[in-house]
Amino acid sequence: MAKAYETIADTLRAEIRSGRPAPxxxxxxxxxxxxxxGYSVPTVREGLRVLQSEGLIEKVHGRGSFVRAPRPRVRRTxxxxxxxxxxxxxxxxxxxETGATEHDTGLDLGDLRFSAVYREIEAPRDLAxxxxxxxxxxxxERSYRTRYERERVPVNLSTSYLVRAQVxxxxxxxxxxxxxxxGGTWHQLATVGIEIDRVEERVMARPPTSEEAAELGLPxxxxxxxxxxxxxxxxxxxVETSRVVLPGxxxxxxxxxxxxxxxxx
Amino acid sequence: MAKAYETIADTLRAEIRSGRPAPxxxxxxxxxxxxxxGYSVPTVREGLRVLQSEGLIEKVHGRGSFVRAPRPRVRRTxxxxxxxxxxxxxxxxxxxETGATEHDTGLDLGDLRFSAVYREIEAPRDLAxxxxxxxxxxxxERSYRTRYERERVPVNLSTSYLVRAQVxxxxxxxxxxxxxxxGGTWHQLATVGIEIDRVEERVMARPPTSEEAAELGLPxxxxxxxxxxxxxxxxxxxVETSRVVLPGxxxxxxxxxxxxxxxxx
Numbered sequence: 001m002a003k004a005y006e007t008i009a010d011t012l013r014a015e016i017r018s019g020r021p022a023p024x025x026x027x028x029x030x031x032x033x034x035x036x037x038g039y040s041v042p043t044v045r046e047g048l049r050v051l052q053s054e055g056l057i058e059k060v061h062g063r064g065s066f067v068r069a070p071r072p073r074v075r076r077t078x079x080x081x082x083x084x085x086x087x088x089x090x091x092x093x094x095x096x097e098t099g100a101t102e103h104d105t106g107l108d109l110g111d112l113r114f115s116a117v118y119r120e121i122e123a124p125r126d127l128a129x130x131x132x133x134x135x136x137x138x139x140x141e142r143s144y145r146t147r148y149e150r151e152r153v154p155v156n157l158s159t160s161y162l163v164r165a166q167v168x169x170x171x172x173x174x175x176x177x178x179x180x181x182x183g184g185t186w187h188q189l190a191t192v193g194i195e196i197d198r199v200e201e202r203v204m205a206r207p208p209t210s211e212e213a214a215e216l217g218l219p220x221x222x223x224x225x226x227x228x229x230x231x232x233x234x235x236x237x238x239v240e241t242s243r244v245v246l247p248g249x250x251x252x253x254x255x256x257x258x259x260x261x262x263x264x265x
Numbered sequence: 266m267a268k269a270y271e272t273i274a275d276t277l278r279a280e281i282r283s284g285r286p287a288p289x290x291x292x293x294x295x296x297x298x299x300x301x302x303g304y305s306v307p308t309v310r311e312g313l314r315v316l317q318s319e320g321l322i323e324k325v326h327g328r329g330s331f332v333r334a335p336r337p338r339v340r341r342t343x344x345x346x347x348x349x350x351x352x353x354x355x356x357x358x359x360x361x362e363t364g365a366t367e368h369d370t371g372l373d374l375g376d377l378r379f380s381a382v383y384r385e386i387e388a389p390r391d392l393a394x395x396x397x398x399x400x401x402x403x404x405x406e407r408s409y410r411t412r413y414e415r416e417r418v419p420v421n422l423s424t425s426y427l428v429r430a431q432v433x434x435x436x437x438x439x440x441x442x443x444x445x446x447x448g449g450t451w452h453q454l455a456t457v458g459i460e461i462d463r464v465e466e467r468v469m470a471r472p473p474t475s476e477e478a479a480e481l482g483l484p485x486x487x488x489x490x491x492x493x494x495x496x497x498x499x500x501x502x503x504v505e506t507s508r509v510v511l512p513g514x515x516x517x518x519x520x521x522x523x524x525x526x527x528x529x530x
Contacts, residue, residue: 005474046475053471078522085524199522205470205488205513206318209270210311223470223488223513234526248470248488255520257343257464259350261499 008047055249273312320514
């Protein structure tokens with residue numbers, strides 16, 4: 001059975017999605033909503049908090065709650081990994097056509113703006129542990145930002161790490177000017193003989209830091225998903241780790257786990 | 266390179282983990298920390314917010330920040346699904362030994378307290394959509410709470426749904442008094458001839474509602490992971506959905522995706 005605040009949130013969400021009230025409009029006041037739904041003001045506030053965490057409304061101190069312009073949702077699936085692996089072996093014209101973010105968003109390359117910054121660092125203790133190398137080992141740190149052309153903020157904050165000694169055999173892999181690389185990291189690694197065997201993804205949730213909120217355009221009352229990805233090669237070495245911060249108001253992760261069939265007994 | 270607030274958070278986190286300051290103790294004031302680290306008070310606050318989101322400290326209005334008694338972390342993996350599927354075919358003595366939560370926490374059944382409440386409902390629109398049935402179809406709603414014996418709050422809030430018509434062939438499946446069921450849902454479904462083929466898990470992040478915060482013992486400044494799980498049987502029917510709310514200060518989800526090997530070209 002839906003709880004009272006869920007009923008309020010469900011009703012207002014449906015109204016906002018149908019376009020009335022429209023983006024930019026002020027919602028009815030908490031007192032008015034309390035009268036309308038026949039629930040207490042604290043219950044109304046709880047319902048509004050749900051819509052706030054979904055990025056549908058924004059509270060402006062002393063002025064009330066306003067409908068936000070809806071942001072396209074981004075679904076990121078673990079099916080992308082096999083897709084990326086297959087694509088790494090595709091001919092260059094195919095690899096040029098699309099990247100993993102386009103795969104997730106269903107958009108064309110032309111709708112997205114991409115940037116990459118490379119930097120060489122010495123592995124700090126936590127990254128060294130995650131990558132199975134000694135602290136101080138040279139790493140290539142790569143920061144990626146992808147945004148919808150019509151938005152000002154990226155869809156996530158992504159930082160990837162490679163072990164320099166594993167990839168320096170191909171100097172192009174150290175050069176951000178080669179980005180966006182057709183076929184992405186999976187093809188880059190293939191050029192130095194690395195095949196990825198499996199991907200591990202650890203997922204956590206927390207409020208954004210104020211820097212993350214600013215860079216991702218997150219209003220107060222939202223959360224982020226933090227994803228730590230580790231790619232192992234067929235020799236069981238860690239060949240890439242990445243840390244991705246994804247806005248909770250627009251991101252859904254989807255993981256499918258296939259299972260072995262029972263044999264007849 | 267670590268940002269200033271991260272350096273502050275990392276240093277204080279290491280101190281708290283080493284036991285000084287101890288749980289219950291008050292942290293140095295923001296001004297004192299600003300002097301100690303040589304960063305501004307807003308930067309110190311940002312560092313403290315990180316520790317707050319991890320559940321390591323709690324801000325008490327007007328009194329400062331206090332170290333919280335650390336809660337054991339819970340890691341939930343998608344490897345649990347194959348493990349649960351295999352266990353459903355194990356002999357009863359094996360099935361009696363352990364459940365999926367024990368599998369995740371590494372604890373014995375004796376360390377955990379378990380409760381289950383069953384209720385029959387008519388599928389509301391959203392659940393009907395998720396389960397591929399008509400709205401109004403009878404469902405069995407099952408609410409599960411598992412907690413560490415020495416804690417007062419459960420490790421998550423879990424609600425599972427079965428389609429009544431799919432399971433009523435075994436009346437025991439409608440009776441909460443049969444819980445905890447040796448071998449869990451996977452064995453329950455096997456008793457009515459259902460084999461699960463794959464599991465889909467959608468993951469989102471948001472702040473807790475005030476009810477969730479109270480039930481999970483979550484302090485302000487934390488988030489929750491929301492997991493929607495869908496189990497498909499070998500005939501591609503949805504046979505179970507569940508909605509699990511997991512506290513962000515102690516939960517880590519781990520998904521492993523194995524990949525097909527490249528063949529020699």
